[in-house]
Structures are given as structure tokens and as C-alpha cells.
Amino acid sequence: MSIVSPRSHCPACGTVLKASELVPLVSYAALRGRCGTCRERIPLRDPLVEALCGALWAFLFLRYGFSFSFFCDAVFFSILLAVFFIDVEWLRIPNPLVLCAMLPAAAAFGRHALASPLLRLRGGYQSAHPLAPLLGLIPGAALFLLIYLCALLIYRNNRVIGMGDIKLMIPVGLRLGLWQCLLAVFLAVSLGALTGIVLILAGKKKRRDPIQFGPFIVIGAFAAPLLPIWTFA
Numbered sequence: 001m002s003i004v005s006p007r008s009h010c011p012a013c014g015t016v017l018k019a020s021e022l023v024p025l026v027s028y029a030a031l032r033g034r035c036g037t038c039r040e041r042i043p044l045r046d047p048l049v050e051a052l053c054g055a056l057w058a059f060l061f062l063r064y065g066f067s068f069s070f071f072c073d074a075v076f077f078s079i080l081l082a083v084f085f086i087d088v089e090w091l092r093i094p095n096p097l098v099l100c101a102m103l104p105a106a107a108a109f110g111r112h113a114l115a116s117p118l119l120r121l122r123g124g125y126q127s128a129h130p131l132a133p134l135l136g137l138i139p140g141a142a143l144f145l146l147i148y149l150c151a152l153l154i155y156r157n158n159r160v161i162g163m164g165d166i167k168l169m170i171p172v173g174l175r176l177g178l179w180q181c182l183l184a185v186f187l188a189v190s191l192g193a194l195t196g197i198v199l200i201l202a203g204k205k206k207r208r209d210p211i212q213f214g215p216f217i218v219i220g221a222f223a224a225p226l227l228p229i230w231t232f233a
């Protein structure tokens with residue numbers, strides 16, 4: 001669904017929201033969680049996303065101040081947040097979102113490539129080489145593509161990993177670089193497998209049912225830059 005046109009509206013009755021109904025969290029509380037026109041319940045997901053996005057931007061502002069890095073990461077991780085909730089609900093990762101995530105990831109890469117070697121080391125890619133961010137494509141996008149092709153060859157199907165997950169790993173890999181991306185993939189695979197086992201044991205899924213992998217990639221991408229294990233690199 002476009003976020004530009006039609007403007008923000010109630011999905012139940014289609015009424016376009018008034019300015020006073022567009023204030024994050026406040027409007028939800030003022031309307032007591034229901035549409036102002038048709039009184040249809042607004043999903044709890046909406047204020048949850050607003051709260052998470054606000055917390056994310058506040059965290060990044062405290063970390064970077066009002067800077068290039070702040071703007072890049074704020075846009076990048078907000079898009080990942082959208083990917084998380086859309087994949088959980090719809091079992092798909094929309095291409096336009098992946099393309100939008102490419103913009104801040106490519107901007108951060110471009111800035112790293114053009115910076116002086118000393119600034120590059122401070123940039124968080126664990127390498128002063130101008131092309132270092134490209135290495136982030138190896139443990140994610142390239143590895144997943146390899147698994148995808150192997151599955152096609154061996155099992156004659158592509159149900160092992162989704163194309164959306166492979167595409168998502170391109171901006172994630174560029175943003176995180178080699179080591180953080182490796183950690184993000186490790187976290188995503190571990191959490192995904194664990195969740196799969198729990199769901200099967202709980203009888204919510206059968207052994208052959210697909211489970212969304214995108215949300216675990218998002219969790220990995222959020223967690224990897226925060227874990228302080230990079231001093232060795």
C-alpha cells in the first residue's frame with residue numbers, strides 16, 4: 001500500500017484521518033484505540049510501531065547527535081521495523097521496502113569509501129579499506145543465494161529460503177559490514193530455528209510449514225551492532 005496516496009486512512013471505513021488523528025501514540029490514546037468515524041478497533045500493532053520507532057530515533061539521537069550517521073540509521077532501521085511487522089503478518093518482504101533500505105545503506109557505504117582512512121576506522125566497519133562494507137554481502141546475501149541455488153539443485157524446490165530474505169540481506173550486509181553481518185545471520189538462524197522448534201512442539205506448525213525468516217534477520221540486524229564483541233577485529 002502506498003504511504004503517499006491515498007493519505008492515511010481507516011482501513012475499515014476508508015475515512016481520511018484528520019491532522020489531530022495523526023499524532024503518534026497521543027491520537028491512539030485520545031481515540032481510545034478506535035476509529036473516530038466508524039469506531040472500528042485500531043490494531044495494537046499501530047501504537048506499538050509508533051512507540052518502537054520513537055524509541056529507536058531517540059536512541060540513535062543520543063548515540064550520534066544530529067548527524068549524517070543519525071539520519072542514515074534512523075531511516076535504515078525504521079524500514080527494518082516495517083519489514084519485521086509486514087513479514088510477520090503477510091509472510092512477504094515488499095521489494096519497495098528493500099529498495100528504500102538500500103538508500104541509507106548505500107549512503108553510509110559511500111561516505112565510508114570517500115572518508116579519510118582514520119575516519120573510516122571509526123565508522124564501524126572494522127576495516128579501513130574503502131570497499132570494506134561490500135564484504136558484508138558474503139555472510140548474508142551471497143550465502144543465502146548459494147543455499148537457494150543448492151536447494152533448487154538438490155530438492156528441486158526453492159522453499160528452503162525466500163527470495164525476499166536474500167534481497168533484504170543486501171542492504172543489511174552493506175550497513176553492517178562483514179563481522180556484524182555474520183553475527184546478525186548467526187542470531188537470525190539460531191532464533192529462527194529455536195522458534196521453529198518451539199512452534200512445532202507447541203503444535204502450532206507442522207514440520208514442513210514455512211516460517212518467516214525476515215523478522216529474525218531484523219532482530220539480528222538490530223542486535224549485532226549493539227553487542228560489544230568487536231574489539232578483536
Ligand SMILES: [Zn+2]
Pocket residue numbers: 010011012013014015035036037038039040
Ligand atoms: Zn473507520
